[in-house]
Amino acid sequence: MKRTLSFILLAACSLLPMGAQAPMDGGVWNDNTGKHINAHGGSIFNYKGTYYWYGESRSADGKPYSSLGVSCFTSKNLKDWTNHGLVLPVSDQPGSDIEGGCIIERPKVLYNARTRKFVMWFHLEMKGKGYAAARSGVAVSDTPFGPFRFVRSGRVNAGRYPIGFALADTTDLRQKLTEPEYKGWWTPQWYTQIERGMFFMRDFQGGQMARDMTVFVDDDGKAYHIFSSEDNLTLNIAQLTDDYMEHNGSFVRVAAGGLNEAPTIFKQDGTYWMITSGCTGWDPNAARLFRAKNIFGPWEKLPNPCRGNGADKTFGGQGTYIYKVETKAQKKMFQGADFVFMADMWNPKHLSESRHLWIPITFEDGLPVLRK
Numbered sequence: 001m002k003r004t005l006s007f008i009l010l011a012a013c014s015l016l017p018m019g020a021q022a023p024m025d026g027g028v029w030n031d032n033t034g035k036h037i038n039a040h041g042g043s044i045f046n047y048k049g050t051y052y053w054y055g056e057s058r059s060a061d062g063k064p065y066s067s068l069g070v071s072c073f074t075s076k077n078l079k080d081w082t083n084h085g086l087v088l089p090v091s092d093q094p095g096s097d098i099e100g101g102c103i104i105e106r107p108k109v110l111y112n113a114r115t116r117k118f119v120m121w122f123h124l125e126m127k128g129k130g131y132a133a134a135r136s137g138v139a140v141s142d143t144p145f146g147p148f149r150f151v152r153s154g155r156v157n158a159g160r161y162p163i164g165f166a167l168a169d170t171t172d173l174r175q176k177l178t179e180p181e182y183k184g185w186w187t188p189q190w191y192t193q194i195e196r197g198m199f200f201m202r203d204f205q206g207g208q209m210a211r212d213m214t215v216f217v218d219d220d221g222k223a224y225h226i227f228s229s230e231d232n233l234t235l236n237i238a239q240l241t242d243d244y245m246e247h248n249g250s251f252v253r254v255a256a257g258g259l260n261e262a263p264t265i266f267k268q269d270g271t272y273w274m275i276t277s278g279c280t281g282w283d284p285n286a287a288r289l290f291r292a293k294n295i296f297g298p299w300e301k302l303p304n305p306c307r308g309n310g311a312d313k314t315f316g317g318q319g320t321y322i323y324k325v326e327t328k329a330q331k332k333m334f335q336g337a338d339f340v341f342m343a344d345m346w347n348p349k350h351l352s353e354s355r356h357l358w359i360p361i362t363f364e365d366g367l368p369v370l371r372k
Contacts, residue, residue, distance in 0.1 A: 026317075026356070029081075031082065035083070036352075037356065038055070040055045040351065041106040042107060042321065042342075043215075043323075053081065056104060056105055067103050070148070084145055088148040090104070096150075097124065102127045104124060108120065108321070121213065123135070123136065124137035134209035135210060137152070140245070155210065158208075159205060165200075195256040199234070203229075208236060212261040222240075227263070228260060230256075236252070260276040275341065282348040286312050286313065289368065306370045306372075307370065314370075315357060316357065323342055324339055325337060359371075
């Protein structure tokens with residue numbers, strides 16, 4: 001009788017709806033080959049009824065500089081995923097920006113209906129340089145399966161000022177960079193100069209740093225690159241050209257001096273919402289919430305959107321993308337939510353084994369909430 005009851009319970013558990021299953025909640029999420037989905041810091045989009053999940057492919061050696069490239073998985077239901085391998089592998093060409101040993105993080109893919117191209121943006125760190133390069137990489141493909149052709153990498157918006165920047169302050173800020181009083185970080189006077197743009201002016205000629213990032217396409221088809229800059233102290237929101245291949249020169253600094261990374265963004269009923277994390281390396285921390293009526297701001301900071309046990313650590317995860325729910329079946333899967341917060345539960349000793357955490361975004365008292 002005990003064996004029969006155990007079998008019934010096991011069978012019942014196997015029939016649980018996807019929203020209650022472990023894979024989306026930090027468990028092992030196997031692809032069609034039986035291996036855990038190795039797509040981290042990524043994004044999902046729908047193209048002709050098929051969902052494409054792109055992410056960092058990490059080697060199993062446990063080393064922090066373990067990028068294999070960008071992987072691609074497809075699904076018809078967001079539950080069962082087919083592995084299509086690397087659509088942008090690291091290069092075996094010595095001297096290439098994406099030479100093996102580089103770090104490729106946070107890959108995001110956009111489809112440009114005008115050019116009929118698939119455009120990939122990602123954070124790139126050069127081989128042997130740790131996290132000093134802080135570059136944006138761009139690749140392009142004629143198909144969602146790739147192969148993506150690497151186009152270029154570099155820092156962004158060199159010699160350009162953001163919207164609303166006080167041009168009269170530029171000479172003074174350059175001077176501040178040389179004064180001993182501002183060499184030490186984290187003092188009140190140092191923070192004041194960071195907010196004004198001291199590190200922005202430090203990087204003005206060579207281009208701004210671009211680390212953790214996402215992309216966003218607005219209702220009018222305009223696309224934006226959102227990233228951590230100024231040593232992760234300040235976020236930038238930069239509009240892309242019509243072909244999504246470059247910045248068009250319009251950008252803003254957001255939450256200057258606020259130490260935000262892992263930006264994610266969505267729009268509902270004319271309001272832009274952004275969820276970020278603090279800067280604690282691979283360790284989870286409390287999420288931050290911002291809102292604006294215009295994507296270029298002003299952006300208002302709001303309380304942590306997480307509720308429940310583990311809310312102060314974003315339930316062990318760090319955001320990578322916010323997916324817009326598209327079908328009735330998906331609405332049912334995600335408890336009626338219109339958007340889903342995708343996060344990584346990082347395992348720095350074995351990045352390839354980092355787990356996935358997908359949380360429906362609900363609204364309470366007019367604010368987005370992540371609840372577990």
